Amino acid sequence: MTTVEQAFATATRALGEVTRVDLGSISARDLCRFQVAVWGSMQGTTGSPLDGARPHPLFLSSVLVWGAGPPESDLLPDGNAPDPFAGVSLGGLRLMGGGQELTMHRDVVPDTPMVMEVSIADVTMRQGRSGPLLILVMQRRFFDAMGPLVDCRETFLGRDEVA
Amino acid sequence: MATVLHLEDVSVGMKLPELIVRPTPVTLFRFSAVTWNPHRIHYDAAYAATEGYPDVLVHSHLHGCWLLECVRAWAGSEVRLISFSWQNRRYAVPGDVLTVSGEVTGVDVGLVACDLREVNQDGETCAPGHAVIRLPRREGESS
Numbered sequence: 001m002t003t004v005e006q007a008f009a010t011a012t013r014a015l016g017e018v019t020r021v022d023l024g025s026i027s028a029r030d031l032c033r034f035q036v037a038v039w040g041s042m043q044g045t046t047g048s049p050l051d052g053a054r055p056h057p058l059f060l061s062s063v064l065v066w067g068a069g070p071p072e073s074d075l076l077p078d079g080n081a082p083d084p085f086a087g088v089s090l091g092g093l094r095l096m097g098g099g100q101e102l103t104m105h106r107d108v109v110p111d112t113p114m115v116m117e118v119s120i121a122d123v124t125m126r127q128g129r130s131g132p133l134l135i136l137v138m139q140r141r142f143f144d145a146m147g148p149l150v151d152c153r154e155t156f157l158g159r160d161e162v163a
Numbered sequence: 164m165a166t167v168l169h170l171e172d173v174s175v176g177m178k179l180p181e182l183i184v185r186p187t188p189v190t191l192f193r194f195s196a197v198t199w200n201p202h203r204i205h206y207d208a209a210y211a212a213t214e215g216y217p218d219v220l221v222h223s224h225l226h227g228c229w230l231l232e233c234v235r236a237w238a239g240s241e242v243r244l245i246s247f248s249w250q251n252r253r254y255a256v257p258g259d260v261l262t263v264s265g266e267v268t269g270v271d272v273g274l275v276a277c278d279l280r281e282v283n284q285d286g287e288t289c290a291p292g293h294a295v296i297r298l299p300r301r302e303g304e305s306s
Contacts, residue, residue, distance in 0.1 A: 034198070037197045038194070038229070041186045041187055054240060062222075065201065066199070079201040094214060098223070099248065101246075
């Protein structure tokens, strides 16, 4: 069984199971750093991200590892955390982000505790030109005490590692 | 970034001002750091070569951010985003020159829909996207 086939079997078993993760809070500084990083390569950006702008809408759905994350010795050879999707092991796959579909409810409020609900919304496997291809759709919903902040469906493409 | 666009300023077919992005290794490193993304493909060129790429890769999420910046730069960063989506079609690396463009495709009950596109210097589409925003009306005007 290939790594893609193993991951497909694991993800299929976990389909629809919702894992709830406490994220803690983020600071205004985190949000400003994100905006600065996004502006880094853009021509013509002026002003400061502190100048009253709304928090960047893609901050929550762009963060890959919440909390402190695993120690370096536990990272996979490609650098990824072994369990980036709350319970589904994708170690050994070459993963690529395929894009997101987002529904925005409210802005993130700095220093406010948040929760994320993660589930596998869909998983398929097909034969690509370079071998089997896993297509994984993750659903992440972000909340704070006032209710939903962002709903995100993100597609990931997984291939077997190069031999 | 403090410009405020109003619904009355917008019509279907209107082009959004283009954004030019020239990603650098520093850009990618800082985005990895701020999103706590340890994937080596974004900061380790030797590793990226083992997967067949000519250099470190722009993050999927960063493509999305740049598409959205095209909207925010046009409508003002105070704009209310209702929904947003994008797909990653082709990778980009430091040294590429990426042009982000957009066009208004719908205006209805306070909402404005825009198709977005990020292309590289060879005209290849790296990421198409779609955004729906809510714009304020000018004072004294109503639907």
